[in-house]
Amino acid sequence: MDLKLDPNPTTDPNSVPSPALSHWSAEPGWLNTASSGLPPDVALAALTRAQETWHRGRTDMDGFHAAGERARAAFGRIVGAPAEAIMAGNTTSGLLAPFAAGLPAGGRLVVPEVEFTSNLFPWLVQEARGVEVVTVPASELVAAIDERTTAVAFSLVQSADGSIAAESDIVAAARAYGASVYVDGTQACGWLPVDATRYDLFVVSAYKWLMTPRGAAYGYVAPELAARTLPHAANWYAGAPDVDPYYGPPLRLTDTARRFDTSPSWFCQVGADPALELVERIGVEHIHAHDVALANRFLAGLGLPPGDSAIVAIDLPDARARLESADIRVSARAGRTRLAFHVYNTDADVDAAVTALTS
Known part of the structure; x- marks a missing residue:
């Protein structure tokens, strides 16, 4: 796997090492990892190769x-x-x-x-x-x-x-x-x-x-x-x-x-x-800092206090419908709208969600 991470990771404690982000090809707007994560490119490639060998009768x-x-x-x-x-x-x-x-x-x-x-x-x-x-x-x-x-x-x-x-x-x-x-x-x-x-x-x-x-x-x-x-x-x-x-x-x-x-x-x-x-190889500690920083950026955008989790549940009228109308994919749980921020998400994903809920 060609994952080239800086041996001295990013000086920004609120992000994963930037080369790691290139290992996903996710479309913007997936804030629903608490329901299902998105595979990195290397996982999709490995799975595709295995299915192709199965199809050809070359399964190992x-x-x-x-x-x-x-x-x-x-x-x-x-x-x-x-x-x-x-x-x-x-x-x-x-x-x-x-x-x-x-x-x-x-x-x-x-x-x-x-x-x-x-x-x-x-x-x-x-x-x-x-x-x-x-x-x-x-x-x-x-x-x-x-x-x-x-x-x-x-x-x-x-x-x-x-x-x-x-x-x-x-x-x-x-x-x-x-x-x-x-x-x-x-x-x-x-x-x-x-x-x-x-x-x-x-x-x-x-x-x-x-x-x-x-x-x-x-x-x-x-x-x-x-x-x-x-x-x-x-x-x-x-x-x-x-x-x-x-x-x-x-x-x-x-x-x-x-x-x-x-x-x-x-x-x-x-x-x-x-x-x-x-x-x-990225390191869960880096992913943790990145994910929680994104969640807190979202909370700040709504005028809410920061939290300590990568998962945020909000109780705003029509929140899920407003997010989905902006092509932001989330979920509903226990009567609230649930958003989840992970390694492949960016500030732009967060800002789009805040705009959808505040504009």
């Missing part, structure tokens, strides 16, 4: 596997975890499922009441076998953790409005009572620096801020949690790498987090590999 299965393993390792480096502790799958809820099933009957899990359902339904279905799931306002999550609590689940960044969880307080409260910490990082990973090893479980659907094809998801599993969790979706890809994975008993699973993998969507992994590498 070993190449698919290698791309998936590179993507696993790159995700691990982005979140500060070793590759052997990273599982790969297709969706957040799918990665959570075996760990939800591993909650003990009679256990108690606490989760915010306004939580994206991919990090809510996997827990709620466990109520049928006696797990107590307690939903509380996000502001009351810490207070709800007590000696009865088995685990706490929350999104590091909330999908509805971009608010960042009081992560340190939540983790401290959970550790004080010996409760496990399960985190959905889908709306954080890729713009907010993360240390996944602070948690027992950290899962991400990568097609948003990590800009992979939809169908690539990854997660960090702490060794202690992995050791006590049954891989309910065990399949040929979770097998030990040094033995034939295809036919017959006995059960022979790898001793890494890969035993929680689901069989990979190969083309998604082919696109994920260069996308994750590019995020890593």
Whole structure:
């Protein structure tokens, strides 16, 4: 990949290194990364090549596997975890499922009441076998953790409005009572620096801020949690790498987090590999500064106070319609208009949105 970054990155702390911006060919006006990220050119090129070889009957299965393993390792480096502790799958809820099933009957899990359902339904279905799931306002999550609590689940960044969880307080409260910490990082990973090893479980659907094809998801599993969790979706890809994975008993699973993998969507992994590498090489810390600066430029343009998130939710009459009439693509969540600012967005995108809402 031809990504030439200055070894001494830009002196402007509010932008990514300028050469990196040339690696996207996005049309102006996409302020909807919280719904879906846009692939860098290298990801599209890799995916196109793979589809062409498939079309011609020249598919390289070993190449698919290698791309998936590179993507696993790159995700691990982005979140500060070793590759052997990273599982790969297709969706957040799918990665959570075996760990939800591993909650003990009679256990108690606490989760915010306004939580994206991919990090809510996997827990709620466990109520049928006696797990107590307690939903509380996000502001009351810490207070709800007590000696009865088995685990706490929350999104590091909330999908509805971009608010960042009081992560340190939540983790401290959970550790004080010996409760496990399960985190959905889908709306954080890729713009907010993360240390996944602070948690027992950290899962991400990568097609948003990590800009992979939809169908690539990854997660960090702490060794202690992995050791006590049954891989309910065990399949040929979770097998030990040094033995034939295809036919017959006995059960022979790898001793890494890969035993929680689901069989990979190969083309998604082919696109994920260069996308994750590019995020890593630019640096999440630079992307964070760039994204939050754009969000705050937008807020300032509306006369609103600055925030700390790349996601902004506003409550203005007809805001979505006014933005879309100016060909600015956003989304509506929880009764408000949601905008999301990412690495391929510029000041011009922000100013166009402000003009659409204030003119």
